[in-house]
Amino acid sequence: MLSKMRLGSYSHNLRKILPGIESCGPKGSRYQSAMAAAAAVKEPEGPQMVTEVPGPRSKQLMSELDEMQSMKTIQFFVDYEKSQGNYIVDVDGNKMLDVFTQISSVPLGYNHPALLEAVKGSAMATSLVNRPALGVFPGANWNNSLRDVLMSVAPPGLNNIITMMCGTCSNENAMKLMFMKYAEHLRGGKEFSQADLDSAMQGQMPGIPKMSILSFHGSFHGRSIGCLSVTHSKAIHLVDIPNMGWPVSDFPRYKYPLDQFVRENAVEDSRCLAMVQDKIHQQLKDGCPIAGIIVEPVQAEGGDHHGSAAWFMGLQAICKKHNIRLLIDEVQTGGGATGKMWMHEHFNLPEAPDLVTFSKKMLSGGIYHKEDLRPQHGARIFNTWVGEPSKLIILDAVIKTIKRDNLLAQVTRVGASMTKGMNELQAKYPNIFANFRSLGTFGAFDCSTPEIRDKLTGGMRKEGVHLGVCGETTVRFRPSLTFDEKHLEILMGKLQTVGGKIDS
Template sequence: MSRPALSLLTQRSLRSNFGGVLRAPAVLVRQIGSVPTPVSEITHPDNDVPQQTLDQVKQFNKYTVTTYNRPDIVISRGKGSYLYDTSDRAYLDFTAGIAVTALGHSDEEVAKVLYEQAQKLVHTSNLYHNEHAGALAEKLVTATQKSGGSWADKLFLANSGTEANEGALKFARKWGKDVAGPEKMEIVCFTNAFHGRSMGALSATFNPKYQKPFAPLVPGFVTAPFNDTQKAVEAITERTCGVIIEPIQGEGGVHAAKDEFIEAIREKCTKVNALLIFDEIQCGLGRSGKLWGHQHFSSKCIPDILTMAKPLANGVPIGAILTNEKVGKLIQAGDHGTTFGGNPLASAVALNVVGRISKDEFIKAVNEKGAALKEDLEALQAAYPGVIKAVRGKGLLLGVEFTKDPSPIVKMARERGLLVVTAGCNTVRVIPALTISKEEAREGVARFAGAVEQFSKSS
């Protein structure tokens, strides 16, 4: 074993970047692939917040629709891989805003673009061209082509991932009617998928908890088991206009599609003249260690449509639909639209973000950091085999599956200064900023290990 070194957060415990005390315990960093010393001490107790914060939360809840269960803390700022609450406590962020802040919090280049563009032009509507939306479309098409995606041809800019998926489903419905008439209108989707919460996207998100309160949903959706090749092929028929799938499921528990599964779907879509839609809102744009998640599979596995959003502008709301030539030609003026999509502000930021995360050296670094982080999590699994069932994922889209519901770990980790988020199949997602350092990643595993240790002792 190499000589231990003082951890990054320990060094920062004396003084934060902003002058605030971080209250971090001493944690020793060991070699990659071994479990760092678990942080057993609770350093950020949820109940250790000022009355002023509790009053603020109470006031917020008085006027806010209750769609989220949130702890009684208020996040006030962030920098890099860290978030800070109003008590100036630092949290190492393994959520990145749910895979959004790929370049970390308060990125200086993003802030500069926002500042300069906001003084110049924020919004015009799509009645006119603006200088950044078209340039962003070109950048995404050419970056995809450069990475091997010769299929990429046209882009539609939207406001979010859900809106991008809604547009993709509309494009598929039009495709079906255009090539075969009104009977070709079915959309095939898969179990454990998550495509959004609007009515069309929700209809493709097979989860009774999400769907039941809002039934009846949009008709024409057929669900097949994820990674079941035979049943997927059977579900795709001459009535199918489109198939929507995440190459690597995020919300569903960080499950990658099997090569033969994706290949068979692509082949059957071609056979019945249906569009294949890859939802890469979470696994795309470098998150998986490649520009696009589907590039982990056979070169035959190319989409007709690809949707993206989350990291596209590092937190500024934006989404996009990338299409091949035949779909690009299909959609005509008036078929789809958006008021805010492609606005100069979001497009300018996205242009900066895509230019940086699409570089080969950036993607290479994601792979290296992801491999090291996964090794540490696998070492943690080996230390707690009765609690951790599996570690899986690619790049910095990782999932730790537990033998029982791991929801309590979210609080246990947060009270040790680490933010994590759960997913389906008893899984905790580990999705930090793509710019996280190896030292910060190890620090996070130490804090996570402390939470796992406590969880293993709970009933």
């Protein structure tokens, strides 16, 4: 299998690969040299730390960058040529097991041979150099790319797609689709009147109807103006930015372990569903009806809160009852990390959601949607590029590798072992590890205080493990799909070591 290809044989074949690389850049170019260097790197046997993080070189680069750009979120600078597999290497030479993977965005780890090979040919060079405006002048192979790549992993029941660049623009345009469909319903299916068109130019009714989107406390859907109106995870995202004032409802907050609080969690599901019903009725009464609901399977930025299958079934039933649309935001959960390509597949919904948005591990962005949500007029959902063909070249290699190496089964298997290991840590150090929840390797746990969480993640970084956080006290696991038992053994061992130090 390609994922187990020996370094020697791959390096031996570099001469076959390099002619293709030359077609993507001039002979002797930095690009060509970087490709060759990345292909020759072997994944470390374990973490290797030589400085603190950020180290001296990272700090120097941060200082230089600050003269040109304010980006205070940067943690460290990375040497991407030396990063390999499930290890990220910073510019100071620290080799860390990466269990955060660029905010859950690296599907197969760093410099995977299949992806390096995928970018070697003329198709990649042509795509990058000519970057087509896909909504107006797509290339001859664009239909094949959509059908053979993105539609090959479409959520069951969704046979239409709109490509986008990122998760934010995917959610923004998916909400527009829901508004457009609801407005069509309000018009009784009729074409726009001249009054509709004229009043729209003035920002007035009837061309600009009063409508809203329902979202949930703890949600995150992006940082554009529209998406901020359905984002409720951190004040820093929202402060100073006017929003639409749309309704917000409660997302379930469960007690763990789930099997010990079945009754209580069922009551919580019912409470939150009843609140959704109330919000729908109130918005109708106020003259600003809800056109759709946007929801994440897991509130990945707001604290990794899960919604149960029963809750999502109930949510879909409410949408059907009131003739509004259900948009499931799979930007972070899609792409295989839960053991299925789409997390909502675990919910066994009676039918497909109306819309599913994606990005991150899918490398591109976009919206899968039902047939009846297709825009009926040109330029309704549009921007200059409407996606990026070069990303589909790489995604094609990702999907083929997932299937060939049976990575969804691996994610499920490793996820089960992860749960077992975390349950043991929770029993031993309940003040440090609590409320572990996961599907596949998409997991998280809570610390008892923000201070303990900071000690834990700081200690793990010193031990050479890079983790992510969310919410107030939550640590989240977002490894690549190639994360296997040897990586898990290192992760669990380091958590045991650092947890023991904090507890002593």
